Amino acid sequence: MSLDELTAIDLRERIAARQVSSTEAVHAAFEQIDRAEPTVGAFISLFRDEAFARAQEIDRRLAAGEPVGALAGVPVAVKDNLCTRFGATTCGSRILENFHAPYEATVIRRLLDAGAVIIGKTNLDEFAMGSSTENSGLKKTVNPWDTERVPGGSSGGSATAVAARLCSIALGSDTGGSIRQPASFCGVVGLKPTYGRVSRYGLVAYGSSLDQIGPLAQTVTDAALMLSVIAGHDPADSTSVDERTAPVADYVARLDEPVGGLRVGIAPAFNAGADESVRSALDAAIEVYCGAGADVVEIELPHIDYAIAAYYVIATAEASSNLARFDGVHYGYRTPNPADYVEVYSKSREEAFGQEVKRRIMLGTYALSSGYYDAYYLKALKVRNLIRNDFVKAFERCDAILMPVAPTTAFKIGEKTDDPLKMYLSDIYTIAVNLAGIPGLSIPCGLDPAGLPIGLQILTPAFSEDKLVRIARMFEAATEWHTKKPAIVG
Amino acid sequence: MSDLSYKVIVGLEIHVQLATRTKMFCGCALSFGEEANSRVCPVCLGMPGSLPVMNKQAVEYAMLAALALHCEVASFTKWDRKSYYYPDLPKNYQISQYDLPLGSGGYIEIPLEGGRTKRIRLIRAHLEEDAGKNLHTAGSFSQVDLNRAGTPLLEIVTEPDMNSAAEVRALAVELQRIVRYLGVSEADMQKGHMRFEPNINLLIERAGLQFRTPIVEVKNLNSFRALERSVAYETQRQLDVFLETGITMQMGNKSTRGWNDADETTVLQREKEEAHDYRYFPDPDLVPVTTTPEWLDEIRSRLCELPVARQMRYVGEYGLSDYDAGVLTAERATAEFFEQTVVAGADPKRVCNLLTQAGLKLANERGCDMSALGIAPAAVANLAQMADAGTVSATAASTILQAMTETGKAPELLAEEMNLVQTSDAGELERIVDQVLAENVQAVEDVVSGGKKSKKARGFLLGQVIQKTKGQANPKVVSEILDRKLS
Numbered sequence: 001m002s003l004d005e006l007t008a009i010d011l012r013e014r015i016a017a018r019q020v021s022s023t024e025a026v027h028a029a030f031e032q033i034d035r036a037e038p039t040v041g042a043f044i045s046l047f048r049d050e051a052f053a054r055a056q057e058i059d060r061r062l063a064a065g066e067p068v069g070a071l072a073g074v075p076v077a078v079k080d081n082l083c084t085r086f087g088a089t090t091c092g093s094r095i096l097e098n099f100h101a102p103y104e105a106t107v108i109r110r111l112l113d114a115g116a117v118i119i120g121k122t123n124l125d126e127f128a129m130g131s132s133t134e135n136s137g138l139k140k141t142v143n144p145w146d147t148e149r150v151p152g153g154s155s156g157g158s159a160t161a162v163a164a165r166l167c168s169i170a171l172g173s174d175t176g177g178s179i180r181q182p183a184s185f186c187g188v189v190g191l192k193p194t195y196g197r198v199s200r201y202g203l204v205a206y207g208s209s210l211d212q213i214g215p216l217a218q219t220v221t222d223a224a225l226m227l228s229v230i231a232g233h234d235p236a237d238s239t240s241v242d243e244r245t246a247p248v249a250d251y252v253a254r255l256d257e258p259v260g261g262l263r264v265g266i267a268p269a270f271n272a273g274a275d276e277s278v279r280s281a282l283d284a285a286i287e288v289y290c291g292a293g294a295d296v297v298e299i300e301l302p303h304i305d306y307a308i309a310a311y312y313v314i315a316t317a318e319a320s321s322n323l324a325r326f327d328g329v330h331y332g333y334r335t336p337n338p339a340d341y342v343e344v345y346s347k348s349r350e351e352a353f354g355q356e357v358k359r360r361i362m363l364g365t366y367a368l369s370s371g372y373y374d375a376y377y378l379k380a381l382k383v384r385n386l387i388r389n390d391f392v393k394a395f396e397r398c399d400a401i402l403m404p405v406a407p408t409t410a411f412k413i414g415e416k417t418d419d420p421l422k423m424y425l426s427d428i429y430t431i432a433v434n435l436a437g438i439p440g441l442s443i444p445c446g447l448d449p450a451g452l453p454i455g456l457q458i459l460t461p462a463f464s465e466d467k468l469v470r471i472a473r474m475f476e477a478a479t480e481w482h483t484k485k486p487a488i489v490g
Numbered sequence: 491m492s493d494l495s496y497k498v499i500v501g502l503e504i505h506v507q508l509a510t511r512t513k514m515f516c517g518c519a520l521s522f523g524e525e526a527n528s529r530v531c532p533v534c535l536g537m538p539g540s541l542p543v544m545n546k547q548a549v550e551y552a553m554l555a556a557l558a559l560h561c562e563v564a565s566f567t568k569w570d571r572k573s574y575y576y577p578d579l580p581k582n583y584q585i586s587q588y589d590l591p592l593g594s595g596g597y598i599e600i601p602l603e604g605g606r607t608k609r610i611r612l613i614r615a616h617l618e619e620d621a622g623k624n625l626h627t628a629g630s631f632s633q634v635d636l637n638r639a640g641t642p643l644l645e646i647v648t649e650p651d652m653n654s655a656a657e658v659r660a661l662a663v664e665l666q667r668i669v670r671y672l673g674v675s676e677a678d679m680q681k682g683h684m685r686f687e688p689n690i691n692l693l694i695e696r697a698g699l700q701f702r703t704p705i706v707e708v709k710n711l712n713s714f715r716a717l718e719r720s721v722a723y724e725t726q727r728q729l730d731v732f733l734e735t736g737i738t739m740q741m742g743n744k745s746t747r748g749w750n751d752a753d754e755t756t757v758l759q760r761e762k763e764e765a766h767d768y769r770y771f772p773d774p775d776l777v778p779v780t781t782t783p784e785w786l787d788e789i790r791s792r793l794c795e796l797p798v799a800r801q802m803r804y805v806g807e808y809g810l811s812d813y814d815a816g817v818l819t820a821e822r823a824t825a826e827f828f829e830q831t832v833v834a835g836a837d838p839k840r841v842c843n844l845l846t847q848a849g850l851k852l853a854n855e856r857g858c859d860m861s862a863l864g865i866a867p868a869a870v871a872n873l874a875q876m877a878d879a880g881t882v883s884a885t886a887a888s889t890i891l892q893a894m895t896e897t898g899k900a901p902e903l904l905a906e907e908m909n910l911v912q913t914s915d916a917g918e919l920e921r922i923v924d925q926v927l928a929e930n931v932q933a934v935e936d937v938v939s940g941g942k943k944s945k946k947a948r949g950f951l952l953g954q955v956i957q958k959t960k961g962q963a964n965p966k967v968v969s970e971i972l973d974r975k976l977s
């Protein structure tokens with residue numbers, strides 16, 4: 001197995017044991033990038049020189065016997081909506097094409113402290129708004145399994161990078177499924193932690209009450225490793241949870257311990273909306289758990305049908321406010337020839353924001369407007385509470401809920417771009433999880449007749465990531481799906 | 491026209507800058523006069539991805555002020571985003587409090603003449619972050635200084651309970667005194683720590699009918715003088731306009747005016763009130779605040795007697811004049827120093843004179859408060875007692891007070907050293923009086939004859955005696971001797 005195909009944890013161990021140098025690992029990553037990146041287009045920016053310099057520094061520290069972190073020397077990619085001191089932070093938007101943050105996100109600092117080598121920043125739907133990465137204003141990313149198809153979104157670049165083995169592990173962000181759905185489409189593991197588990201400081205906000213940063217990886221172990229590095233309270237993020245309330249575990253340590261007496265919940269009526277191939281893969285996955293001794297219980301999520309409507313009110317309302325600062329005056333592109341002061345704002349925004357971003361700003365602005373607030377925003381918050389309670393009730397009867405990640409496998413590029421509602425509806429299985437704030441994980445669980453990956457979604461109660469990764473690991477240990485890789489890996 | 495009467499009705503919106511160590515939602519120090527954009531960080535610049543973190547000290551200062559203003563402090567309050575596009579507002583929304591303000595209701599007692607007070611009711615008091623400043627210094631463009639962005643402000647809104655420019659000023663002065671007393675704001679007008687926006691209209695009665703003139707909001711006043719003058723000016727202007735046009739208050743005819751400091755007039759800024767939609771919604775980046783009873787009790791323990799209550803007490807209990815009581819209670823440090831001297835045995839009126847005539851002048855000159863003059867209240871009480879006993883004159887007492895601040899010596903010692911002890915020895919003084927009477931026969935005659943020159947001549951003789959003793963004669967004793975000799 002070539003270096004670029006190793007998991008992060010294997011690579012780290014070999015680097016720590018000095019069987020392999022970080023420089024060699026970075027070299028292998030860039031060899032694969034040179035080969036596959038022109039086809040897949042996962043990255044908005046690459047930091048070749050900086051990565052080699054950093055790898056050499058890690059190698060030097062290892063040679064000198066200095067302490068190194070949990071990801072020492074491992075090449076890592078991060079979504080381009082995370083602020084870094086190096087390179088631009090574009091959010092996949094023309095409006096921020098030249099934005100260079102003078103500070104770095106807490107997760108970036110934690111990655112660097114852990115010794116990771118950040119090789120590049122990955123493509124995304126503009127401001128993380130989308131489910132296919134087609135809304136990027138800067139770059140086209142394709143699915144490594146079928147270049148005619150989308151990689152999913154909005155963390156499509158990160159999912160593609162891991163699937164095409166351009167790096168072993170990457171960070172994404174998930175507001176309505178943006179880690180799990182591209183992980184599913186690209187055949188990798190994606191983990192959205194509980195809201196509050198990972199600091200959002202330095203993540204350019206889309207829907208602040210829903211956004212959460214998480215890993216995309218080849219294996220559950222790598223996802224757990226990455227989560228251990230990035231999780232934890234951050235005084236700079238008031239919504240990150242106090243560690244006395246929800247302690248951070250070493251998510252790798254007990255990973256191979258199966259959860260005894262496991263009860264998995266399924267909502268058959270809800271799952272019925274998925275494609276045949278997705279449903280049969282789910283059924284097979286349930287069988288795997290039964291084979292491991294789990295009981296299956298049927299659960300109900302009575303308000304889940306309202307999730308998409310509530311989500312598109314709450315997320316867009318927050319987005320309309322979060323994106324107000326990109327106006328050509330404070331941040332972002334400025335129109336070259338404004339006729340007057342007001343045009344600096346209106347034309348800058350008109351010229352540089354993409355269609356989907358404008359649509360969501362309009363939706364959110366409308367939802368918050370005087371006279372509509374109660375009917376839309378307030379009602380959506382009530383729905384959100386009902387959905388949260390649905391999950392709390394469901395988890396009284398089971399330890400984990402299994403469901404599809406998306407109703408279909410990766411769809412064709414351009415297939416849904418003319419029908420935003422159709423695109424929104426494809427988030428049906430992931431969105432409620434963000435509204436409820438609970439953690440969710442997507443793991444490869446099959447291939448459809450066209451050979452495209454299918455994801456299994458596993459959900460557990462808030463702040464139970466330790467259990468979530470163990471339950472996911474039970475599936476992974478019993479199956480081979482995570483070892484499947486696209487032809488482009490070679 | 492003779493049956494026309496009118497009354498001005500004023501409500502105030504006041505922004506008070508809190509004297510916290512750092513800004514409302516980041517770790518930057520508060521700023522005044524520093525180089526533009528030197529006290530900023532990703533958070534107060536509204537950098538993409540940055541997040542606010544609540545300053546607990548600001549919340550506690552606001553709670554303390556709310557309690558002092560008799561507000562009901564919310565047990566649960568939260569932060570809301572107020573959206574509008576403006577260059578000095580980095581995020582294009584301001585973090586404020588909308589439907590659950592920290593303080594609701596409440597009132598401020600303002601002092602009127604003759605020891606009376608008037609209660610001005612408050613609607614609310616809430617916390618918010620300040621914006622930056624637009625600078626229009628260069629020709630074809632403007633610049634923005636964001637040093638002030640994120641500074642904690644307490645916004646206080648009153649009911650329209652004030653009925654004269656003087657009352658409006660009294661409220662502003664009283665609020666300044668209160669927040670300074672509590673130590674929650676420096677309330678320095680020069681530094682823009684207090685900014686006022688009065689809403690003004692008139693209630694006019696003519697021929698048994700009532701009319702209300704359209705409400706005018708005057709924006710951004712930052713001195714007591716401008717506040718008072720603008721209300722006075724608006725009163726007259728609105729009366730004139732009404733008499734000329736008869737236009738009365740209607741939906742949508744509220745207007746906004748600015749204050750022109752140079753010619754002391756208000757200038758129309760916006761004809762009709764724009765239907766501003768700020769699209770308030772709870773800020774998802776911040777967690778709501780729960781004020782537990784224990785926390786509230788802890789804050790309540792930091793309260794002190796408020797200036798107006800103190801002022802009234804000084805008038806009632808110590809017999810001080812309104813004016814003197816006002817001067818002594820203007821600053822908490824002065825009032826507390828004064829009270830400590832009274833506790834140490836000084837006569838309130840005597841020590842009041844000493845402090846208002848000498849102590850405060852010294853404190854002013856040195857730019858400090860009474861407690862920082864380096865004199866102990868007990869020593870000042872001693873000095874006051876010496877003046878009462880006639881050991882030193884009132885003038886000498888002031889001189890000694892100054893010397894005490896310079897040398898730290900006891901007043902008795904200084905009186906000796908500076909030869910300021912008054913001679914009250916009747917025998918010694920009688921000898922000098924006899925000498926003066928012998929030397930000024932004409933004056934003696936004038937006094938004895940009781941004519942219109944009598945009073946002046948007596949004063950002359952008294953002065954001569956004082957002069958001969960180099961000012962050390964106790965005038966009271968001399969006066970008694972003169973009376974006896976000349977009767």
Ligand SMILES: [Zn+2]
Pocket residue numbers: 513516517518529530531532533534535640
């Ligand atoms: Zn700051």
